[in-house]
Amino acid sequence: MDVITNRSSRLFIILGGFFVANALVAEFIGVKIFALENTLGIEPFNFNLFGQKGALQFSAGVLLWxxxxxxxxxxxxxxxxxGVQLLSFLAIGLISYAFIMIFASINLVPAEWWLEQNATRGVPNMQNAFSVILGQGMLIIIGSLTAFTIGQLTDxxxxHRIKKWTGEKNIWLRATGSTVVSQFFDSxxxxxxxFKWGPELVGNVEPWTWNQLFAVATIQYSYKFLMALCLTPILYVAHRGIDYYLGHETSEAMKKRATSW
Structure with missing residues (x-):
């Protein structure tokens, strides 16, 4: 069987590539924290959760997760x-590899002209900027990869539990239900x-209080829950497109085989 011309194999490569690319990009843009209200041009929400007050602020990674x-x-x-486990472990391996390469590049001595050139563009110390933006803290990397692994396995x-109970019907239920549960663990x-256990273990960073952690987790989870609901219609569009691309007979055979794996 030709992997390139076979439609199911080609679809797996396309979906897998998009899956890994999104996971990888989400890790690296996640270092930026943005203010949601200011981005939308609305008044700050000023939430009050678990004794914590503030505006709605998120990691840029929430755009892709x-x-x-x-x-x-x-x-x-x-x-x-x-199939999901293969791609999840592949993504984890590639993200880890990317971070190793980035940490190696951070330790390279920068060229003087490169620093001077970027200083004229408003970046006084490009080496520090490069390190801060790309060199995420080890605790964040470990936490993110662990959360991703647990979230994927839970999803x-x-x-499959929901699909076993409901059969082929109710795509929205198994998709949204699995995402809602897995995102709770991920968050x-x-x-x-x-921000809690890691800093307490390392001892050189002030750990968050449980109130801080629950407040941030609640906001992030609420966002992910809302996005899961909003993106549900896309699932139906994707299913129709994939079923058309594969053909009804092949599509149904793959769904049945996927349930037994």
Whole structure:
């Protein structure tokens, strides 16, 4: 069988490439924290949760993580948990590799003309800027990768449990249900490791209080829950497009095989 010309194999490559690319990009843009109200041009919400007050601020990575979990559900539907697990571990390996290469590049001595050139563009110390933007803290990296792994495995488990109970109907239920549950673990794990348990273990960073952690987790989870609902119609469009591309017979055979894996 020719992997390139076979439609199911080619679809897996396309979906897998988009899945890994989104996960990788989300990791690196996540270092930027943006103010949602200011971005939308509206008055600050000024939430009050667990005794914590403030505006709605998110990591830029939230733009892509909902897409990653939607992609997980699409791949899950046609290629089963083995397909999702393969791509998840591939993404984790490539993200880890990318961070190793970035840390290596940070330790390279910068050329003087490069620093001077960027200083004229408003960046006084390009080496520091490069290090701060790309060199995320080790606790954040560990927390993010651990949360991603747990979130993906949870998504696969819940997705197939719901599909087993409901059959081929109710795509929205298994997709949204699995994403909502997995995103809860994803949101909590990354914050606990990066800002609570990690700092307490290392001792050189002030750990967050539980009130701080719960407030931020609630806001981030609420956003992800809302995005999961908003992106649900895209699942139906994607399913129709994939079914048309593969053909009804092949599509149904793949869905049935995916359930048994």
């Amino acid at each position: 909902p897409v990653v979990f939607i992609m997980t559900d699409i791949i899950n539907e046609y290629y089963g948990k083995r 696969v488990l819940i997705f 909590m794990v990354v914050l606990c490791i990066a």
